[in-house]
Amino acid sequence: MSGRLYQLPLLPRTLHAVRPVAPEAPAGKKQAAARRTPLWYAICLPQLMTADTLAYTARQTAIAELLGSLSASVSIEPPDSFVFEVRSTLNYFGGIQRIRSRLQAQLLPLLQSWGLPGDIQQAASPTPAASLLLARAGCNVLVYRPENLRSALGGLPVQLLPQPAHKSRQLHNSGLRRLRDLWRLPQHGLWQRFGADFVGQLDRCLGKVASPIKPYQSPPFFRSRLEFEYAVENTQILLHGAEELLARLCGFLRQRELAATHVSLNLEHEHQQATALDLELRQPSRAEDHLRLLAQTRLDTLVLPAPVLGIQIEVTHFEPFHASVHSLSGVETARSSAPSSRHLIIPLLEQLQARLGNAAVCSLLCRNAHRPEQAGQGLTYGSTVGAANASMEAATASxxxxxxxxxxxxxxxxxxxxxxxxxxxxxxxxxxxxxxxxxxxxxxxxxxxxxxxxxxxxxxxxxxxxxxxxxxxxxxxxxxx
Amino acid sequence: MYSIMANLDTPKSLESLLNSSLLWRGGEHQLAASSTQNKHLPGFCSGYPALNACLPWGGWPASALVEIITPLWGAGELQLVLPLLRNLSQQGKWILWVSPPCLPYAPALTQAGIATGQIIVVSPDRATPVQALWSMEKALQNEACALVLAWPDKLSGKHIRRLQLAASTGRTLGVLFHHRHVRHSSAVLQLRVDSDEEELQVTVLKARGSYRRDSVRLARSTP
Structure with a gap:
């Protein structure tokens, strides 16, 4: 049984091959087979590339967020492409054409707002790797069935396959210009000449080997709120509330293997702006005891402007969690003792800063300067200074x-x-x-x-x-x- | 009492009497004698042999509170603790300075061989003396911190007792610099430092475990 290879209509390309209706298969079987094959939609936007890495990442994230409204699994494929699964949402949106027009309608204003041209190279096929190749080649095709992939990919130049320069030169020298040429060669010979990686790449394109993608996950965000039954003026009760919220936060962090560096607690009042308590951490942490101690220190000295109706906790920035490693034998070597002592003093310094203010805790900075006022200064703990500025040697002998x-x-x-x-x-x-x-x-x-x-x-x-x-x-x- | 008297009969017995555990001599450092046998009373070398000799710990006591009373700031009292700062900072220990009269000058400390990276200066608002006392207590309670130097504005016997307790729980050495002698202080060691143009006179006002009230004269280091 051979299937169909459709051109996505409305696009300025000619048809490759069209088989009218395939010989009738039992309807139930056909649908089941169609449901089993996934369909990956790839878009390629070469215009996204810019020298500014920060802007580039922001654009990538924005597009990935947008694609999230079309599919549950979206993957960013550097440098300029995106792949997302549409089989599962095909029925919901009512066909691939609807998805395409929706995508166009959402993506074009976004690209325009960045001042970029609005051409989108796109393709859909049963494997993400093949969709990517087709999209990057600018083919704008839709391939429904895995068995049609060979012919759909056949016309693409081999240079499109991501590989090191010497490999593509080798391919060129062997007279292999298009993927079609590779299909004709025996697998074993390809494996010997170009290595397992290369053959694996081809197999992933054809769907012989599963090609896992790394789904894009939007950055984590934590917000939780606790409302008191009555207006609270006692900081002890506030602390209990804060403890509960911090416990929720730490649970969230533990589940996602994350640690927080900045926790903001907002105490909500009736007719006033909320009082903000920011817990600053020098080292990412998810230790409940430590966070509670910091919250307690802040609440101890706090003068409440009005009774508190609720507390809200919010964390927007996270770091990956790194567990500290302790020696099993309990014997610390001389090298490992220095960082571990640093790790022990940090909670104290953060506690001091939480109560006395950030500027009250400082370390000493020795500079290679002749002016006495500049040679030695205090540096607020936690702020950084260029290594060139600091020196361990005093500038003068006197x-x-x-x-x-x-x-x-x-x-x-x-x-x-x-x-x-x-x-x-x-x-x-x-x-x-x-x-x-x-x-x-x-x-x-x-x-x-x-x-x-x-x-x-x-x-x-x-x-x-x-x-x-x-x-x-x-x-x-x-x-x- | 009877056995001591009986031993005195023979001249040879004086030595055995001195070794007898029944006899306690007020002029000796009890702790120094016992610390040679068991090492559970550690101390830090002060860097001044004459001062070491008149302190029962053979230097500064560990996990304790020391008071240094001086008529005015800058009359050489910092010279006493510079060798200690040098030793501890080079071992990678953390040192906190709480509410010093002004910011310590890093190039001078570097010249004295002190690793300034191990020093943290905490300067709470001087308008509320409680903040400084709070910081001192927290720092002394913390085991990661080896030495706390503090210049409190306000100090009473009650505060000293609390700080002494914090120092022993956190196993930290705390050094308080102040001007006024606090009666019935519960600090383990009380020193008065007077200086003239050539020398620094250090008087032991109180040392727990010893009744000796020595006074040593140390040469000033001239810049």
């Missing part, structure tokens, strides 16, 4: 003070002597620091080490020029220890 005042403090002068708590005696110096003329914050200073009667060692400087409105004078800049 001793620096352990405390640097945020602003230089003018020193009192009496009868030619300098005072800070008591009269100062210079111990060493001067060390001239003269730099920064290019940044508009030029400094020209002579630094000395001085000591007062209380035994304080001070780092003082004499400004050699006026800077930032300060007079030329003596200033205290640091205290040694």
């Amino acid at each position: 001793q620096r003070p352990c405390w640097l005042l945020p602003e230089p403090l003018p020193l009192r002068q009496e009868q030619g002597r300098l005072y800070y708590r008591s009269s100062l005696r210079l111990l060493s110096g001067p060390e001239r620091i003269e730099t920064g003329w290019w940044s508009g914050q030029e400094i020209r200073r002579d630094y000395y080490v001085a000591r007062n009667r209380q035994g304080m060692h001070l780092w003082i400087f004499h400004a050699r020029s006026e800077e930032h409105g300060r007079e030329r004078n003596w200033f205290l800049h640091g205290i040694f220890d």
Whole structure:
């Protein structure tokens, strides 16, 4: 029994071959066979390609979301194609033509909104690989039956098969220009000359071997809401509510092997805007205890503007979950102990940040700079800095003070002597620091080490020029220890 | 009492008397003597041999609270803990500085051999002293953190007791710097640091497990 090979109508292509009605088969059997064969619709949009990877991914996702309304399994086939299964939705939409016109109607405005031309290369066949090849070749055909695939694919150039350059050269040199030429060769010989991968590719096209696709899944999103029976003002009760929501969230994360980095809790009030509590995590986590601790820390210090009617939890950004690995013997090697201690301190730092604010927790940054104010700075914990900026070595060999005042403090002068708590005696110096003329914050200073009667060692400087409105004078800049 | 008196009859017995567990001598470090036999009272080397000798732990006590009382900031009190900071940070231990008088200067710490990557500075709002005490307690309770240096604005005996408890549960060494002597403090070690132009005088006001009230003079490191 041979079947039909249809051209998709309304498209500017000529018909390949049309067999009128095939010899009658029993109706029930025919329908059952048709139901069994899947039908994969492929579209190819070469105009999507752009150098901007971010925009490219966004476009791909948008199209995959759109195709989701036509089929349950959609796959993005890089670089420029999409495949989706339509057999299961064929009855619902009322035939392949309806699906095609629906697709056209939805896709064209989208492409227009990106300023792209609206030509769509499309094809449908029983295997995803064959549909892709046909669509990429711009054939615009519909192949219903697997046995017709050979003739439908036969005219395509072999260069369309995704393969390394030397393989296509080899094919070309062997005089194999079209897939038809390959059909004629014995399988075993092909396998020997071009390898198992190549033969596998052909088999997948013809449906001899199953070709699994990776279905597109829209990014996960979690939102859950809890409504109280009465307006709540007690944070303890709020915490219980939050705990329940966090437990739901952690269940969601566990099922999908995900971890969250940012959890937003919204406390809803009657006539007011909701109070937002954001739980920030430096390391993706799904530990219920840790999230609860953070929520508790935030709620402890929270002053409620109004009674709370409900809580909503929302997570939009997820990371894959990585379990931490512990040594079975309980003996940590020297190398593994450093990251594990980092992993232990993070919950504490997040808890501190949750209560005191992000800016209150910082690490120390040592920079290779000559200006004392720039050489050492605090860096808010969690923010990152370019590796080139940070250095482990101090820029200078001369001793620096352990405390640097945020602003230089003018020193009192009496009868030619300098005072800070008591009269100062210079111990060493001067060390001239003269730099920064290019940044508009030029400094020209002579630094000395001085000591007062209380035994304080001070780092003082004499400004050699006026800077930032300060007079030329003596200033205290640091205290040694 | 009878057996001690009986032993005193012969001159040879003085040594055996000293070894006798019935006798307790006030001038000795009880803990130091016992720690040679069993190692359950660890300490950190302070980096100053003279100071090590007058502390029962042979240095700073571990999992305890230490008070350093100093008349003013910047008179050399940080010099006392710099060797400890160096040792712990190079071992990859975490060190928290809670509400320091101003931001520590990273190049100076690097010059002192301290791995600044292991230091976290927590500076809560000074308007609410409770925040600093809360941060200290949380940090001391956390086992991942080896040392907490803190400059509290407000401190009472009750706070010190709570912090001492947190330090022993979290097995963390806490060092409090403050100006005023708090009576009946439950800190394990209380030191007063006075400095003059050449030297740093460290006086032991209280050390748990010892009745010695030593005072050592350490040379100032001149920049």
